[in-house]
Amino acid sequence: MSQKLLKNIDLIVTFNDRDETFEHCDILIDGPAIKEIGSNLGSEEDTEVIDCSGLTALPGFVNTHHHLYQTLFRGIREVQEQPLFPWLTGLYEFWKNITPEAVYYGALVGFSELLRTGCTLTSDHHYVFPKNQPETLIDDQIKAAGEIGIRFHATRGSMSLGRDMGGLPPMEVVQKEEAILLDSERLINRYHDSSTYSMQRVALAPCSPFSVTKELMVQTKNLARKKGVMLHTHLAETLDEEKFCLERYGRRPFELMEDLEWVGDDVWFAHGIYLNDEEVKRLQGSGIAHCPSSNMKLSSGICRTTEIVRAGGKLSIAVDGSASNDGSNMWEEVRRAYLLNHLKYGTEGLTAYEILRTATRGGAEVLGRDDTGRLDIGKAADIVLFNLKGIEYSGCHDPLVSLVCLGNTSLVDMTIVNGRVVVKDGKLTTIDSEKAAAAAHRTAADIVKKQRSITNKN
Numbered sequence: 155m156s157q158k159l160l161k162n163i164d165l166i167v168t169f170n171d172r173d174e175t176f177e178h179c180d181i182l183i184d185g186p187a188i189k190e191i192g193s194n195l196g197s198e199e200d201t202e203v204i205d206c207s208g209l210t211a212l213p214g215f216v217n218t219h220h221h222l223y224q225t226l227f228r229g230i231r232e233v234q235e236q237p238l239f240p241w242l243t244g245l246y247e248f249w250k251n252i253t254p255e256a257v258y259y260g261a262l263v264g265f266s267e268l269l270r271t272g273c274t275l276t277s278d279h280h281y282v283f284p285k286n287q288p289e290t291l292i293d294d295q296i297k298a299a300g301e302i303g304i305r306f307h308a309t310r311g312s313m314s315l316g317r318d319m320g321g322l323p324p325m326e327v328v329q330k331e332e333a334i335l336l337d338s339e340r341l342i343n344r345y346h347d348s349s350t351y352s353m354q355r356v357a358l359a360p361c362s363p364f365s366v367t368k369e370l371m372v373q374t375k376n377l378a379r380k381k382g383v384m385l386h387t388h389l390a391e392t393l394d395e396e397k398f399c400l401e402r403y404g405r406r407p408f409e410l411m412e413d414l415e416w417v418g419d420d421v422w423f424a425h426g427i428y429l430n431d432e433e434v435k436r437l438q439g440s441g442i443a444h445c446p447s448s449n450m451k452l453s454s455g456i457c458r459t460t461e462i463v464r465a466g467g468k469l470s471i472a473v474d475g476s477a478s479n480d481g482s483n484m485w486e487e488v489r490r491a492y493l494l495n496h497l498k499y500g501t502e503g504l505t506a507y508e509i510l511r512t513a514t515r516g517g518a519e520v521l522g523r524d525d526t527g528r529l530d531i532g533k534a535a536d537i538v539l540f541n542l543k544g545i546e547y548s549g550c551h552d553p554l555v556s557l558v559c560l561g562n563t564s565l566v567d568m569t570i571v572n573g574r575v576v577v578k579d580g581k582l583t584t585i586d587s588e589k590a591a592a593a594a595h596r597t598a599a600d601i602v603k604k605q606r607s608i609t610n611k612n
């Protein structure tokens with residue numbers, strides 16, 4: 155059975171080119187894509203018909219920045235209250251012990267929460283490759299994504315500027331630049347699929363200006379452009395980073411990116427908080443992943459969301475690593491983006507509709523995709539359905555405001571990825587989540603216990 159008919163949806167918000175919404179309509183899905191949207195659609199005999207009365211449909215959320223392995227390192231008391239630099243230096247001591255098993259279960263945990271909170275396409279930024287572990291950690295993430303059924307853009311992260319060279323990370327987790335480039339090319343050749351409705355793509359992502367050399371940034375850019383894949387990094391996240399760039403390179407973080415030709419439609423940056431007025435106008439198509447929870451938790455600052463959107467820039471919303479959030483709840487992230495935007499901009503800020511657009515179509519655009527992030531004929535059937543009939547939504551007159559401002563943002567009713575129902579009645583259909591949670595707890599506890607015993611001995 156390759157067709158599905160989502161019958162009698164209360165409200166469909168499409169974010170298509172015509173900004174259409176439909177009331178009491180159906181969506182016909184054929185294979186991975188949307189075939190038709192309209193009222194009283196007919197179907198073939200073997201079409202699976204799903205009653206969606208009472209539900210509101212949106213394109214699936216797109217998460218443009220994460221560190222999935224960090225789901226196993228939440229609530230680490232040694233760093234819980236710290237800002238970015240001391241937070242990172244404390245956590246590197248735990249992260250240097252990650253294993254393929256930790257990366258696999260960390261990914262499953264993060265994907266599970268993302269799917270159950272409405273995300274259908276996520277990227278991840280994996281940059282920790284401990285010296286004593288196999289280099290194939292991204293392969294483990296891609297395996298987990300395939301098993302659970304989420305659309306996944308892996309990025310081959312990297313750190314090459316260790317403490318001995320004036321960088322932030324310890325030497326146990328930095329790699330030689332030739333090895334990084336070789337593995338980057340291997341991953342692109344093996345997994346990158348640029349076709350329409352592709353379920354897996356690969357991008358290249360040196361970690362940040364304070365953990366890689368300028369030479370690696372340039373070589374990574376050259377490789378990415380030769381292979382036609384995107385580029386990603388952390389940028390303009392904190393004033394500490396700005397100070398580091400000014401002291402080491404005599405340039406502000408974004409100026410450094412311009413010098414290295416690391417700007418354009420094939421680039422997206424996580425955070426973009428400390429961009430000045432001129433830099434906001436000079437993004438040249440580079441996307442920004444706005445991570446409100448992480449920015450609040452690490453006291454980093456507030457992204458210049460409204461200025462970026464009003465200047466015609468590409469903005470998206472992302473959960474960031476679970477150790478700086480501490481969750482992967484995409485729906486909650488949308489709410490926080492809305493509230494933070496109002497705190498900073500008041501009535502000039504982005505509306506509930508604009509925030510939802512940023513979290514859906516905006517994210518797809520940042521990741522270079524025009525085949526998802528909107529509901530339209532021929533676009534991917536990446537659809538999320540919410541039940542806004544519960545008591546927590548009662549009395550609200552605007553479903554978009556309900557979605558962004560009210561209620562319990564813990565679960566969606568149904569998540570469909572590439573035409574496949576992956577979450578039904580709030581539960582994953584593809585994996586045994588209790589088993590995955592137990593394995594993740596066990597793996598996380600082992601790593602943290604081991605590191606604490608070493609630290610206590612010293």
Ligand SMILES: [Zn+2]
Pocket residue numbers: 219220221279388424474475
């Ligand atoms: Zn990050």
